Amino acid sequence: xxxxxxxxxxxxxxxxxxxxxxxxxxxxxxxxxxxxxxxxxxxxxxxxxxxxxxxxxxxxxxxxxxxxxxxxxxxxxxxxxxxxxxxxxxxxxxxxxxxxxxxxxxxxxxxxxxxxxxxxxxx
Numbered sequence: 001x002x003x004x005x006x007x008x009x010x011x012x013x014x015x016x017x018x019x020x021x022x023x024x025x026x027x028x029x030x031x032x033x034x035x036x037x038x039x040x041x042x043x044x045x046x047x048x049x050x051x052x053x054x055x056x057x058x059x060x061x062x063x064x065x066x067x068x069x070x071x072x073x074x075x076x077x078x079x080x081x082x083x084x085x086x087x088x089x090x091x092x093x094x095x096x097x098x099x100x101x102x103x104x105x106x107x108x109x110x111x112x113x114x115x116x117x118x119x120x121x122x123x
Contacts, residue, residue: 002026004096006016016121020081022114024097028109033098034058035107036081038092039116045095049081050107058099059105064090072083086121093118 008020022034035050049070050059060069069082079096099111 002029002098004033004098004112006094006096006114006117009094009119011120011122014086014123016086016087016119017082017084018086020075020083020117020119022079022081023074024050024069024077024079024098028030028046028074029072029077029079029098032108032111033102034072034096034098035100035110037097038081038090039095039096040089041093043092047107048094050102051079051082052102059078059107060092071088083119086119088121091119091121 003025005023019057031053033052036048037045038048039045047061048064051070051072055072067085070077093116095116097110100109
């Protein structure tokens with residue numbers, strides 16, 4: 001089993017930056033694809049970004065491309081999401097996920113989920 005814990009969320013103004021972390025425990029995540037999703041109030045959970053086990057392949061949703069950067073440090077069993085130029089529409093609970101596959105721009109089949117961290121961007 002893998003436990004995932006997100007951190008780094010908070011309240012910021014539009015244009016600011018935040019870095020989210022997803023710390024894994026229970027077993028090493030070095031062989032897992034991982035990703036970030038978000039769920040805004042009243043909306044369904046949506047894909048944000050994903051990264052292959054090596055970090056060599058990354059996918060981004062068009063809404064965050066060029067502003068967000070996903071990365072991972074397998075030695076620390078941790079994944080990150082650097083979020084720059086935040087917008088009010090980025091307000092959501094952000095979840096990390098592990099497992100599954102990256103294929104042709106899609107990330108699917110996740111096995112593990114964290115409980116989320118809230119990001120609020122004020123205008």
